[in-house]
Amino acid sequence: MQRQLRIATRSSALAMAQTNYVIAELKQECEIIKVSNEVGDVNLQDPLYQMPTVGVFTKQVEQYLLEQKADVAVHSLKDLPTIIDAQLYLAAYTKFEQRGDVVLLNKKYNYKSLSELPDGFKVGTSSLRRIATIRSRYPKLNLINIRGNLNTRIQKLDEGQYDAIILAKAGILRLGLAEQISFDLDEKEFLYAPAQAALGIQCRKEDVETIGRLQILNDTDAQKRCVAERMFLNLLEGGCRLPIAVYSECRGNGQVYIKGRVLAVDGSKVIEDEAVDHFEKVGQILCEKIKVLGGVELIESLKQQK
Numbered sequence: 001m002q003r004q005l006r007i008a009t010r011s012s013a014l015a016m017a018q019t020n021y022v023i024a025e026l027k028q029e030c031e032i033i034k035v036s037n038e039v040g041d042v043n044l045q046d047p048l049y050q051m052p053t054v055g056v057f058t059k060q061v062e063q064y065l066l067e068q069k070a071d072v073a074v075h076s077l078k079d080l081p082t083i084i085d086a087q088l089y090l091a092a093y094t095k096f097e098q099r100g101d102v103v104l105l106n107k108k109y110n111y112k113s114l115s116e117l118p119d120g121f122k123v124g125t126s127s128l129r130r131i132a133t134i135r136s137r138y139p140k141l142n143l144i145n146i147r148g149n150l151n152t153r154i155q156k157l158d159e160g161q162y163d164a165i166i167l168a169k170a171g172i173l174r175l176g177l178a179e180q181i182s183f184d185l186d187e188k189e190f191l192y193a194p195a196q197a198a199l200g201i202q203c204r205k206e207d208v209e210t211i212g213r214l215q216i217l218n219d220t221d222a223q224k225r226c227v228a229e230r231m232f233l234n235l236l237e238g239g240c241r242l243p244i245a246v247y248s249e250c251r252g253n254g255q256v257y258i259k260g261r262v263l264a265v266d267g268s269k270v271i272e273d274e275a276v277d278h279f280e281k282v283g284q285i286l287c288e289k290i291k292v293l294g295g296v297e298l299i300e301s302l303k304q305q306k
Contacts, residue, residue, distance in 0.1 A: 005030045005210065008061045008070035012149045017174045018199055019074045022094070025217055033070050035061045062088060065202065071210050076171075077200035077226060078193045082234035084202070091210070092201035092217035093226050097170035099197040100187030101130065104172075104180050105164050106157055112183050114138050117164065124153065124162035128265060129193055132243035135267025150175055170197035191245035191261050194229035198222045221250045224279035228256045231283025236262065236295065242302050254278050260286045262295050265302065271295050 005026070009019040011034040023030045057079040064070040065088055077093065084090065103114065111117055117138070124146030125131060131143050144162060146153055150171055157165050164182070172181060201217050203210045225248040233244055243263040251257050256279040261272040271293045275286040287295075 002028070002213070004028075005072050005213070006033055006070045007031065007072045007074060008033045008035050008064040009074045010035055010057065010061060014076075014150055014171050014175055015074070018076065021174070022074050022199065022201065022217060025094075026213070027216075028213075030072075033064060035064055062202065065204055068204075071203060071207065072214065073202040075200045075202060077195035077198045077230075078168075080195075080200050080202075082230045087205055088202055089205040089207075089211060090200055091203050091214040093219060093223040094199040094201065094217055095219035096197045096222050096225075097173055099192050100169050101166050101185045101190055101192065102169045102172060102181045103164050103166055103183050103185065104154065104157055105182040106160060106162070109163065109182075114141075114185070117141060122161075122163040124157070124165040127166075127193070128243040129191075129245050129263075130166050132263035132265050132267055133190055133245065135265070136263060136270050137267070139267060150177070154180060168192075168196055188247055188259075191247045191259065194233040194244070194246050195226045198226050200226075224250055224254065224256050225258075228258050228279045228283045231280075232258065232260050232286050233283075235284055235287040236260075236290065236299060242299060250279075251276060254280075256282050258282055258286055260290055262290060262298055264298060265305065269298060271298060 005028065007019055007030050009015045009032060019032055058075050061073045061075065062085060065073050066085065105111060119140040120142050122142045122144055124144050126145055126147055134141055134143060146156065146162065146165060150167065153165055156162060169184065172178060201214050203214065229246045229248055232246060236244060243265060245261045246258060248256055248258040255276055257274065257276045259272065259274040261270060263270050271290055273286060273289040273293060275282050275289060277285050
């Protein structure tokens, strides 16, 4: 009889929904181990990009694996740093929930696009990628930092602290809150975060048995696209602290199309390009193209602003 897997996860409603999805897909009895995140879950004032460490939402969960307090960790893959501890292994990339971002409006409004929003409209987001994208296209909107889990953010919206908030569509759908969505943002124009809407299933590298058991969770299309996107992010030396965005598609025979974008935080400069190649190479190819266009200088200037 197989041993019961111990799955470490954050304790938020979204993290629990993601973990329960994984357990349902595994079709096995598992023990859920909730991990308190003192950095990301307690400090709800500072913007994420000003946090003093990388892996704000993943580091303590990974520590449970390293200390053998858990066998498996479930992460929102966009939150997992592109360089992980050498003792750990990213064993599966789950099928994407719907990718892209959505806008939720206070119930007194009925707008259908960002272009309809009036000057000074209070828009809540904690993402530098979203902030830079909006500033580059809709500079008259009033962008305000927002933190907290999804239900907390929606409550703040309903209370009138914000006129609108922008969230990842995947999280809204995983929590069964689709009716809260006012309108979608076109993912080919309002590019998403690398690996957004996929879950990363992690375990210890030497735990061959668990790696094998987790393979049922792996989606090859999601894996190819996430490998390409995360390589692009890694080679640009980016993360949640820099406004870097992507869009990708699988093209068959291991080929992935990827569009990448780097933005100045104030929206004054946008560098983007695209590439198609094998998924293990295309991230590097796109990175080189972005660098030629001035991406290195832009990223270095962004780092100096921190």
